Amino acid sequence: MRFNFVLISCFLLVPAVLADKAGAWWDEDKGAFNYIVGSFFAPQLSGDPGSGISLWVAIDSGGCQTSDGGLTSGIVSTVTLNGTQHQGFLVWDPNSPLDFDITISTGDHIQITLNIIDPSRGSVSFVNLSNGQSVTKTFQASAALCGSEAEWMVGHGMTSGQQLSLAIFDSVSITGAAAGARGGSSYYPFGANLRVLYSGDEPGATHPAVTNTTAYSDGSLTVTYLGSQ
Numbered sequence: 046m047r048f049n050f051v052l053i054s055c056f057l058l059v060p061a062v063l064a065d066k067a068g069a070w071w072d073e074d075k076g077a078f079n080y081i082v083g084s085f086f087a088p089q090l091s092g093d094p095g096s097g098i099s100l101w102v103a104i105d106s107g108g109c110q111t112s113d114g115g116l117t118s119g120i121v122s123t124v125t126l127n128g129t130q131h132q133g134f135l136v137w138d139p140n141s142p143l144d145f146d147i148t149i150s151t152g153d154h155i156q157i158t159l160n161i162i163d164p165s166r167g168s169v170s171f172v173n174l175s176n177g178q179s180v181t182k183t184f185q186a187s188a189a190l191c192g193s194e195a196e197w198m199v200g201h202g203m204t205s206g207q208q209l210s211l212a213i214f215d216s217v218s219i220t221g222a223a224a225g226a227r228g229g230s231s232y233y234p235f236g237a238n239l240r241v242l243y244s245g246d247e248p249g250a251t252h253p254a255v256t257n258t259t260a261y262s263d264g265s266l267t268v269t270y271l272g273s274q
């Protein structure tokens with residue numbers, strides 16, 4: 046079975062702490078979020094070998110009011126001489142990132158769900174929407190989540206502490222995107238805060254946007270590559 050599950054410590058992907066990301070996010074009251082879900086196709090990339098992108102969903106990315114806790118899970122996709130390769134990961138800040146040892150191929154339709162069971166216990170599920178196989182891992186972390194932020198993002202990946210240069214892609218979409226608290230309100234990309242990627246740290250004439258982000262009322266968002274400018 047290819048969709049087995051092993052956690053390997055420290056592939057050192059740290060997209061969660063990167064400012065360089067494009068997508069949709071909600072910043073609400075504490076407790077607004079205890080789950081988030083999103084699906085995507087593992088993307089076909091081009092560009093220089095070693096460049097890449099990452100797609101992820103997260104709760105409290107960048108920490109919350111009361112602790113450094115933040116839970117992020119997704120894939121990092123990189124350009125290699127043999128095509129695009131994909132690696133699943135999860136990060137519960139401030140702990141080290143972990144790899145999901147699942148063999149993801151370009152075009153695989155993957156759904157990722159984060160569930161917060163209590164502030165320092167959560168589960169991450171990867172479902173292969175093409176064949177229904179899933180893996181769920183429940184784990185505990187020292188830093189509590191407060192459930193005030195939820196996001197669906199596309200951004201740079203990092204390996205071994207180095208930010209990967211952005212690979213070239215047409216567009217990538219996250220569909221079936223929803224977040225909220227069980228029994229509470231639901232939130233979708235449409236109506237959320239949106240952000241795009243810039244060629245530098247700050248937007249401006251010398252750092253034009255390299256992506257555009259559009260959120261649709263069907264629970265999806267698309268990040269379009271505009272060119273490296």
Ligand SMILES: *[C@@H]1O[C@H](CO)[C@@H](O)[C@H](O)[C@H]1NC(C)=O
Pocket residue numbers: 125126127
């Ligand atoms: C590319 O794939 C071939 C055949 O599977 C393998 O022999 C080769 O080592 C791979 N090259 C790289 C750079 O991964």
Ligand SMILES: *[C@@H]1O[C@H](CO)[C@@H](O)[C@H](O)[C@H]1NC(C)=O
Pocket residue numbers: 047048147148149150153154173174175176178
């Ligand atoms: C997902 O399912 C498809 C269809 O069975 C299969 O080709 C692919 O390898 C699977 N991917 C993963 C990550 O299990």
Ligand SMILES: *[C@@H]1O[C@H](CO)[C@@H](O)[C@H](O)[C@H]1NC(C)=O
Pocket residue numbers: 257258259260
């Ligand atoms: C970016 O997307 C918005 C819709 O979300 C659209 O109105 C705008 O024209 C797009 N901009 C570019 C440069 O493609």
